[in-house]
Amino acid sequence: MKHLLRYVTAPLLGAVLLFACARQEPTPSVAPATSISQDASAPGFPEGFETGTKTAYTTGTVTLGSGAWTLNDALLGNTTADAKTGSQSARVRNSGSLSMNFDLSGGAGVVTVGHARYGTDASSTWELWASANGGSSYAKVGSTVTSSTTTLSTASFTVNMAGTVRLQLRKTDGSTNRLNFDNITVESYGGTSTGGGGTTAGGKKFLFDASHAETAGNADWVLDVDGGAVSRYPTPAASGITASTSETYWTAALSSWGVALVKLGNSVENLPTGTAITYGNSANPQDLSNYSVFIVDEPNTLFTAAEKTAILTFVKNGGGLFMISDHDVSDRNNDGKDSPAIWNDLMSNNSMQANPFGYSIALTNISETSSNVLASSTNVILHGSQGNVTQLKFSNGATITKTSGSAATPLIWQGSSTQGLSNIMCVTSTFGTGRVFCITDSSPADDGTGSPGNTVYPGWTEIASHAPLHMNASLWLAKLQ
Known part of the structure; x- marks a missing residue:
């Protein structure tokens, strides 16, 4: 969050004179809307290589959770040197490959692959290939990927092939250096949602939380505030937004974000105070199952046990969760809990799964x-349809620590840090068939508008990368790229 001023009490503010001037850069242009439907995970996916046994590199077929695969110069590894999230992962050497022996009858939309170099081996390269004729011929998808770390990173590919499709992973450098693959996800192309729902005629549905004191203190971390109140639907109506509409159409810190999503053909709503966070409750019109992405910017009250179960089930069943935290000691409503503590409580104190x-x-x-950004030309959050991400500015934010061997993929680190497990500024992850993005400062999303009397800052335009980062992450969570 921008500066500690947000947490200074009103009496103290009267005694403080603050002058701030921030250079504003042009807002990145918004790409035209695309019409893609790819919500449901293909049957048997994600593939985590937890079933089946293959201990030799000799070419052979193994039955996995998703179906039968041919492993050429590849095996299923379970040593401490194998990068994996469960008990084992695929390990490939030389010019080996992993090939599906079955077709995806629902096509393939977005495909993600967890990858890492094995043990002390040097970096290696690999590619994703797809076939529409039962494996008779294949075409390369996307760019060649380099695996350079020993912890799993996630590469994302937009396949977008209808009909029957089968996939193949090919190690391409021909060296004896080994690679690990794990957590392969495949979204059907044109399927029906199984978890994160909410597809509209023009795009996806995004729900911005306002039920956990996001407007407490000197902040309005919602789409729109009118007279201090947050309604489900921002006003004026989203139907009035055109390509030339300014973000001042709505008034709150996240109005630029919401307007940009609507311009791409999506729909946005607030979840007002007093509305329950549920999943699978047909009596709740704002049940999470009706949305593709749930965005929570700086929650300032703890999630209840039922809410934590709802959020995690939503993600596990295919939904997208956009998590925004602030720095330590940022309790805006003085209840003893700030957003880092609240997010950590969700992840460590729930009935479904620790961490x-x-x-x-x-x-x-x-x-x-x-500018310490992950070097990955295939990462669609850093290099997506909404632009490239080269920098990230924190103005009083926290950091993230990755659990070794987990599916989390750090994207940006502190400038002086090595690209390791700590000092992370934003990260992606997966859980079940859903996706998660986390950034630990609210400043980059702040568009400089809010309720009268609030001190706000134009973080959305202060650094040219801020809008592309949030928009690319939003579309990735919605499985639109």
Whole structure:
């Protein structure tokens, strides 16, 4: 969040004179809307290589959870040197490959693959290939990927092939260096949602939480505030938004974000105070099953046990969760809990799974502009349809610590940090068939508008990468890229 001023009490503010001037850069242009339907996971996926046994590199067929695969110069590894999230993962050497022996009858939309180099081996390259004729011929999908770390990273590919499709992973450098593959997800192309629902005629449905004191203190971390009240639907109506509509159409810190999503053909809503966070409750019109992505910017009250179960079930069944935290000691409603503590409580104190996303939020407070960005040309959050991400500015934010061996993929680190397990500024992960993105400062999303009397800052335009980062992450969570 921008500066500690947000937490200064009103009497103290009267005695403080603050002058701030931030250079504003042009808002990145918004790409035209695309019409893609790819919600449901293909049957048997994600593939985690937890079933089946193959201990030799000799070419052979093994039956996995998703179906039968041919492993050429590849085996299923379960040593401490194998990068994996469960008990084993695929290990490939030389010019080996992993090939499906079955077709995906519902086509293939977005495919993600967890990958890492094995043990002390050097980096290696690999590619995803797809076949529409039962494996008679294949075509390369996307760019060649380099695996350079010993912890799993996630590569994302937009296949978008209807009809019957089968996939193949090919190690391409021909060296004896070995690679690990794990957590392969495949979204059907044109399927029906099984978890994160909410497909509309023009796009996906995004729900912005306002039920956990997101407007407490000197902040309005919602789409729109009118007279201090947050309604389900921002006003004026979203139907009035055109390509030239300004973000001032709505008034709150996240109005730019919401307007940009609507311009792409999506729909947005607030979840007002007093509305329950549920999953699978048909009596609740704002049940999470009706949405593709749930965005929570700086919650300031704890989630209840039932709410934590609802959120995690939503993600596990295919939904997208956009988590935004702030720095340590950022309790805006003075209830003893700030957003880092609240997010950590969700991940560590729930009835479903401890550490479901493979990271925690460190109790830190940093301010810096970092260009220490993951070098990955295939990462659609860093290089997606809404632009490239080259920098991230924190103005009093926390950091993230990744659990070794987890599915979490750090994207940006503090400028002076090695690209390791700590000092992370934003991260992606998966849980079940759903996706998660976490950033630990609210400043980059702040568009500089809010309720009268609030002190706000134009973080959305302050750094040219901020809008592309949030928009690319939103579309990735919605499985639109």
